[in-house]
Amino acid sequence: xxxxxxxxxxxxxxxxxxGRWAKQRGKERYEGHIAGVESVRAVVRASVRNxxxxxxxxxxxxxxxxxxxxxxxxxxxxxxxxxxxxAAELRDQGVRVKIMGERGRFxxxxxxxxxxxxxxxxxxxxMTLVLAFNYSSRREIVLGVRDIARRVAQGELSAEAIDExxxxxxxxxxxxxxxxxxxxTSGECRLSNFLLWQASYAEFYFPEVLWPDFTEEEFDRAxxxxxxxxxxxxxxxxxxxx
Ligand code: IPE
Ligand code: IPE
Ligand code: MG
Numbered sequence: 001x002x003x004x005x006x007x008x009x010x011x012x013x014x015x016x017x018x019g020r021w022a023k024q025r026g027k028e029r030y031e032g033h034i035a036g037v038e039s040v041r042a043v044v045r046a047s048v049r050n051x052x053x054x055x056x057x058x059x060x061x062x063x064x065x066x067x068x069x070x071x072x073x074x075x076x077x078x079x080x081x082x083x084x085x086x087a088a089e090l091r092d093q094g095v096r097v098k099i100m101g102e103r104g105r106f107x108x109x110x111x112x113x114x115x116x117x118x119x120x121x122x123x124x125x126x127m128t129l130v131l132a133f134n135y136s137s138r139r140e141i142v143l144g145v146r147d148i149a150r151r152v153a154q155g156e157l158s159a160e161a162i163d164e165x166x167x168x169x170x171x172x173x174x175x176x177x178x179x180x181x182x183x184x185t186s187g188e189c190r191l192s193n194f195l196l197w198q199a200s201y202a203e204f205y206f207p208e209v210l211w212p213d214f215t216e217e218e219f220d221r222a223x224x225x226x227x228x229x230x231x232x233x234x235x236x237x238x239x240x241x242x
Contacts, residue, residue, distance in 0.1 A: 005223075005224075005227045006226070006227055007051050007052060007223065007227075008052060008180035008181045008203075008223070008226055009052070009053050009054060009177050009180055010052070010053065010054035010055075010056065010176065010177045010178065010179045010181075011047065011054070011055050011056070011179065011180065011182075011183065011222075012055075012056040012057075012058070012179035012181070012182045012183070012194070012195060012199075012202070013055070013056070013057050013058065013182075013183045013184070013185070014058045014182070014183070014184035014185070014192065015036060015039070015040070015057055015058060015059065015185060015211045015214075016184055016185050016186040016188055016211055017032075017186030017187075017188075017209075017210030017211045017212070017213075018032030018033045018035070018036045018210070018211050018212060019032050020032070020186065020210055021035060021036075021210040021211065021212045021213065029071055030070075030071055030074035030078070032210075032211075032212055033074065033078055034078060035212035036212045037078065037082055039211055039212055039213075039214040040082075041086075042215050042216045042219065043057070043214065043216075043219050044090070044093070044095060044127075044129060045093075045216060046216040046219035046220060047127055047129075047219070048093055048095065048126060048127050049216075050220070050223060052127065053127055054127070054128050054130065054176055054177060055128070055129050055130070056129075056130040056131075056132060056176075056179065056195075057129070057130070057131055057132065058132045058135070058192075059079070059131050059133050060079075060101075060132075060133045060134055060135070061132075061135060061136055061194070062101075062102075062134055062135065062136035062139055062193070063136065063192070063193065065105070065134075076106075076110055079110060079133070080109060080110060080113045083113040083114075083116060083117045084113070084116075086117075087117045087120040087121060088120065090117075090120075090121050090124070091120055091121045091123070091124050093124075093126070094124045094125060094126025095121060095124050095127050095128075095129050096121045096122060096123075096124040096125065096127070096128045096129070097117045097120075097121045097128075097129050097130075098118060098128060098129070098130045098131070099114045099117070099118065099130075099131050099133050100130050100131065100132045100133070100135050100172045100173070101132055101133045101134035101135035101172070102134050102135075102143075103134070105134060106134065114133075128176075130176065135172070135194075136193040137193050137194055137196040138193055138196070139193075140171050140172045140173075141171070141197060143170075143172075144167065144171045147170050148162060148166065148167070148170050167197070168197070171197060171198070173195070176198075178198045178199075178200070178201065178202065179195060179198055179202045180202060180203065181202060181203045181204075181205060181222065182194070182199055182202045182203070182204050182205070183205045183206075183207065183222050184204075185206075185209055185210060185211045185214050186208070186209070186210050186211060187206060187207075187208040188206070189204075189206050201231070201233055203226055203229045203231065205222050205225055205226070207221075207222070
């Protein structure tokens, strides 16, 4: 009997290390972000090939607005350029794209690009690529709690009816499964405000490689690491109980 390797249904990646990659080469930080787009293409291809159904990429945190304006502008510009260049190709690969984050702070151009890529790829069914863009998990939780409080105040929901499902459905990830694996490149071992609620039983993997050096082979290696993990969920063994 051949053993089937468990494939994570949802992989989430904190794409970190672009600035350091650029600095090591005597380049500007934004050049690291540009180089990082190739790694995005690689992990999308690898996810589709491996049958991963959900891929979430942390592209820009709410805190990242605090970076120098020139870098923020370069990231926004790169987002627009990449969306224009990749939308049709993603659709043809069967990749549906969703942008997760608050949209109010974006320029009209960026908002237009968000609509464009979501509409262009809406019919694709092979995999969903979620780009966390102006996302932070604490902010997501604040917005969710406000929404629940409003429903309670209006008498639509009783306090006792608030359970894990109600909370999960109040978050920006409402239609998504929890991440099975969270990868952060560049050797940093922190979440930086990413998927705090959703990560409760995720497997973590922190490769040293900087994001622009993350290849399809690196992604396959991550899946191999995942396959060897024993996910116990608080029980004694991951084997079915007798
Ligand atoms: C990640 O790379 C990309 C974003 C946060 C937009 P960084 O820009 O954080 O790169 P380092 O961590 O400074 O090397
Ligand atoms: C987290 O990386 C955000 C993204 C990868 C988009 P940062 O580089 O911004 O996080 P810190 O500052 O190292 O925690
Ligand atoms: Mg960083």
